[in-house]
Amino acid sequence: MEQQQGKKGFAIASLVLGIVACVISWWGLVLGIIGIICAVIGLILAIQAQKSYKAIGQKNGVATAGLVLSIIGLILSIIGTIACGIVCAAGTAIANDSRIANQLLDQISSSVN
Amino acid sequence: MFPVFEIFGKQIGVYGIMAAVGFVACFLVGRLLIRRYDIDIYDFALTMIAAGIGMAIGASLLYAATNYRYLFYGFSHFYEIGWSGLWMCVKTALDGFVFYGGFIGAAIGILIYTKCAKDVKAHRDHLLDIYAVLVPLFHGFGRVGCFFGGCCYGIESPFGFTVHNNHLNPAINDVNRFPVQLLESGCNLLIFLLLLVLFKKHIMEKRLIYLYLLIYPIVRFSDEFLRGDGIRGSLFGLSTSQWVSIILFIFALVMLPIKTKKLKAQSAQAAESDAD
Missing domain, CATH: 1.10.287 (Helix Hairpins)
Structure with missing residues (x-):
């Protein structure tokens, strides 16, 4: 067995x-x-x-x-x-600021395009 | 400080090295602690794996919860940004860890494993005691990794260090900051030594995890005021970690007397059975 x-x-x-x-x-x-x-x-x-x-x-x-x-x-x-350092400054602090979040997310959009 | 260095063209994160060193240190100390309860080294290794999986999931989920806007944007704008954009949003949302999420996840991992594995079922409380001793040891190494990586940095201060050209955490650059990571690492080392002494002397057996939850949240709540990064968000003037500290402290305050009463009842019952 x-x-x-x-x-x-x-x-x-x-x-x-x-x-x-x-x-x-x-x-x-x-x-x-x-x-x-x-x-x-x-x-x-x-x-x-x-x-x-x-x-x-x-x-x-x-x-x-x-x-x-x-x-x-x-x-x-x-x-x-x-790498904890991968957590970049574009983390929660920015995500909590909707203006900057929108700019960053615009960058995501533009980088994807 | 030195967030990464290169070996054969590959960038190696110092934080990852410290995490690996911490894990090895926990295993080496843990294999000495398990001898008291005659727990098989392989069962202990499997318990550590369960804790590690729980830690990774918990730490990532709590970090993602504080980065919910990225996830929300990624899914709600999927038709505009497509899979690549969604992947970027998900990656950003999951690209970090929160200690408390890891702690809770690891504890849940141990509880699930000890419930399922017959070889360690009877040792659940003992393994949680050992977990309580090892958590601050691992955390101490992790915080040193944070110091070198430049994350979880302190407030601007006349005491401390000034970092330049940190590309991973540019917010830390060119400002003299208090080394709060080293402070917390030192506090974790003291907590580890305290719990190790209590473990050795059989004091508060089967309740060390609650003792840890009475001590560490106070340390964390206090040193959060010395943190310069709002990386986990805030609510009504307190950071996410401070709120979690309050919740865990209250949890331990409630559970410790309940557990003590339960253990006393069990030992009274055992004494009666022996007398019969």
């Missing part, structure tokens, strides 16, 4: 997702967010795989590798994506 053998599928999936997260986290905001999602899912799968192997007193290198790569991918994605 799969439970007695440990969750090998989870281990492999976590390795793949960890690699994907490490690779794509470096290339822009959208890919960074996808990288975070992949890393988190990979981390969850790796932990579940580790737990299943621990329950039967075994170790699995693939699950360990998936865990490590998912952690690295998550850290890289967080660093690459989250």
